[in-house]
Amino acid sequence: MQYFLQLLISGLAIGAIYGLIAMGFAVIYKSTGLVNFAQGEMTMITAYIAWTISTTVSGNVFVVAIGAILAAILLGLIIERVVMRPMLGEPVFATVMVTIGLAVILRSAINFIWDAYPHGLDVGMGRDIVRLGGIGVRTGQVAVIATLLTLLAAIWAFFRYSKIGVAMRAVAADDRTALLMGISATRVHALAWAASSVIAGIGGVFFALSYDLSPAMFQLGLKAFPATILGGLDAVLGSGIGGLLIGITENLAGGYVSSGMKEVAGFLMIIVVLMIRPFGIFGERDIERV
Amino acid sequence: MPTTIPIPRPSAAPQPTAAPDSLLEFRNIRVVYDNAIEAVRDVSIAVPEGGIVALLGSNGAGKSTLLKAMSGILYTEEGVIESGSIRFRGEDVHHLAPDELVRRGIVQVPEGRRVFASLTIEENLQMGGYTRSNAAARERRDKVFALFPRLHERRDQIAGYMSGGEQQMLAIGRALMTDPKLLALDEPSLGLAPLIIDRIYEVIVRLRDELKMTVLLVEQNAQRALDIADYGYILETGRVVLDGTARKLAANEDVQEFYLGVSSSGRKSLRDVKHYKRRKRWLS
Numbered sequence: 001m002q003y004f005l006q007l008l009i010s011g012l013a014i015g016a017i018y019g020l021i022a023m024g025f026a027v028i029y030k031s032t033g034l035v036n037f038a039q040g041e042m043t044m045i046t047a048y049i050a051w052t053i054s055t056t057v058s059g060n061v062f063v064v065a066i067g068a069i070l071a072a073i074l075l076g077l078i079i080e081r082v083v084m085r086p087m088l089g090e091p092v093f094a095t096v097m098v099t100i101g102l103a104v105i106l107r108s109a110i111n112f113i114w115d116a117y118p119h120g121l122d123v124g125m126g127r128d129i130v131r132l133g134g135i136g137v138r139t140g141q142v143a144v145i146a147t148l149l150t151l152l153a154a155i156w157a158f159f160r161y162s163k164i165g166v167a168m169r170a171v172a173a174d175d176r177t178a179l180l181m182g183i184s185a186t187r188v189h190a191l192a193w194a195a196s197s198v199i200a201g202i203g204g205v206f207f208a209l210s211y212d213l214s215p216a217m218f219q220l221g222l223k224a225f226p227a228t229i230l231g232g233l234d235a236v237l238g239s240g241i242g243g244l245l246i247g248i249t250e251n252l253a254g255g256y257v258s259s260g261m262k263e264v265a266g267f268l269m270i271i272v273v274l275m276i277r278p279f280g281i282f283g284e285r286d287i288e289r290v
Numbered sequence: 291m292p293t294t295i296p297i298p299r300p301s302a303a304p305q306p307t308a309a310p311d312s313l314l315e316f317r318n319i320r321v322v323y324d325n326a327i328e329a330v331r332d333v334s335i336a337v338p339e340g341g342i343v344a345l346l347g348s349n350g351a352g353k354s355t356l357l358k359a360m361s362g363i364l365y366t367e368e369g370v371i372e373s374g375s376i377r378f379r380g381e382d383v384h385h386l387a388p389d390e391l392v393r394r395g396i397v398q399v400p401e402g403r404r405v406f407a408s409l410t411i412e413e414n415l416q417m418g419g420y421t422r423s424n425a426a427a428r429e430r431r432d433k434v435f436a437l438f439p440r441l442h443e444r445r446d447q448i449a450g451y452m453s454g455g456e457q458q459m460l461a462i463g464r465a466l467m468t469d470p471k472l473l474a475l476d477e478p479s480l481g482l483a484p485l486i487i488d489r490i491y492e493v494i495v496r497l498r499d500e501l502k503m504t505v506l507l508v509e510q511n512a513q514r515a516l517d518i519a520d521y522g523y524i525l526e527t528g529r530v531v532l533d534g535t536a537r538k539l540a541a542n543e544d545v546q547e548f549y550l551g552v553s554s555s556g557r558k559s560l561r562d563v564k565h566y567k568r569r570k571r572w573l574s
């Protein structure tokens with residue numbers, strides 16, 4: 001039981017990171033109809049910026065958090081404005097290729113701007129162990145799970161109650177008619193890129209906090225993408241939950257079956273789920289538009 | 291395609307020098323899609339303030355294209371205004387972005403209603419009021435609910451589950467939320483039962499008479515439209531082939547033969563009339 005809970009908690013913690021990045025994918029897909037293949041790389045950049053802030057400005061957790069969020073917003077806005085907006089109206093295939101190109105560029109930017117060595121992000125907390133019902137858990141793990149749950153609630157409320165949140169759903173439902181109502185798609189898209197960058201970036205910072213920071217971190221995107229497919233590419237909350245499910249499945253399979261199963265288990269679950277629900281557990285829309 | 295001998299149009303003469311009281315005016319508009327398909331050629335239409343103008347024509351005549359040009363959304367379909375202009379309150383507006391056009395008071399209820407299916411009725415209306423302040427939108431919403439009590443009853447329901455008639459009311463209500471001066475409706479009677487069409491048309495008349503709204507009514511259903519319109523234009527393959535007061539159009543032999551009293555399945559077109567016959571009639 002102890003062992004099970006331990007696996008469950010650490011599965012939830014890594015799953016929460018996948019979930020945050022998966023939500024990043026879903027926010028962009030939902031409002032622009034695109035899969036952003038640079039999501040993992042954007043996440044990595046934000047984590048590196050957080051590390052730079054912690055080593056040069058201040059290691060205070062609030063300074064790092066606020067700095068990283070602002071940097072992520074800026075990153076999302078710049079990419080939307082400079083790279084994505086000129087592609088508006090171009091074929092989806094071409095636009096998705098652009099995100100793949102962007103991914104490669106951002107990946108090598110890490111080596112130019114920073115370096116190729118692993119680093120540890122230290123904000124003076126997150127690595128201490130607390131005891132929860134007899135098992136030891138790192139505070140960073142508790143924090144990331146709590147953050148994911150808080151964001152799930154906040155995003156639910158945002159899409160339901162805020163005018164711009166409803167507008168994002170309207171654009172997702174029918175962008176041309178949204179245009180006829182005077183809803184500016186470019187503003188909605190800019191907001192989506194900024195929000196996606198922040199949500200995923202938070203996941204990246206937590207990863208750097210609990211594990212390490214290295215130029216291989218973009219691979220988190222490859223882990224999170226299946227999570228968003230599982231939860232539903234158009235389902236922001238579903239993607240967050242998809243991340244948790246994959247994290248738990250991986251950890252339990254790795255702990256009880258074999259460590260080799262860890263990689264496979266998540267994908268096995270995805271295949272089975274997609275056979276039953278092709279658009280993901282919480283997905284609604286025909287995703288062939290990708 | 292019939293021969294392209296220019297057909298004189300007696301009633302077209304006073305038109306380009308349009309009356310200054312036109313709220314909206316299309317001037318010699320030509321629209322091309324994909325650099326190849328000419329959907330509208332040299333169309334001039336004037337919509338005077340406070341009136342209902344009917345724009346009639348069969349499938350593919352270019353009616354919706356004109357409305358897309360009016361709303362500035364042609365670019366979403368690779369369409370461009372090749373020449374001509376659209377004027378609203380005496381100003382050129384065809385270069386403006388869709389949201390700016392809405393802010394100025396031009397809105398359309400698109401063909402097929404296009405409610406936001408996954409949003410509630412209330413959220414659909416909220417989106418209509420997107421360009422307005424929250425306080426103004428709330429006020430408008432109460433007016434829309436007064437006009438369509440049905441929408442109020444079902445305000446929390448998902449729009450996609452409503453009947454066609456209710457969706458049409460919602461689409462009109464949503465457009466009214468923008469606080470328009472000019473309301474264009476693209477085939478509001480499409481696919482609705484006669485009784486429901488009556489209701490929708492009653493509302494359109496009330497909009498003109500009580501709210502002093504200017505209406506551009508696009509229809510294939512010429513009978514209904516000419517019943518309430520003040521003036522009408524008939525569009526065929528991208529050209530205005532006939533225009534006049536609604537009464538005059540309703541009395542016109544060709545219009546009667548091809549647009550009125552013909553079941554929609556058996557609808558023919560003015561195009562099918564022999565060319566000499568058309569010419570003779572328009573000259574008479």
Ligand SMILES: Nc1ncnc2c1ncn2[C@@H]1O[C@H](COP(=O)(O)OP(=O)(O)OP(=O)(O)O)[C@@H](O)[C@H]1O
Pocket residue numbers: 323324327328329347348349350351352353354355356367368401510
């Ligand atoms: N996006 C588009 N790309 C290319 N051609 C188009 C496009 N939209 C419309 N057309 C063409 O332009 C012409 C006019 O179409 P439009 O939709 O304006 O007609 P309409 O009068 O609204 O017809 P309906 O009564 O069927 O709605 C048609 O020949 C149509 O095929």
Ligand SMILES: [Mg+2]
Pocket residue numbers: 353354355401476
């Ligand atoms: Mg049409």
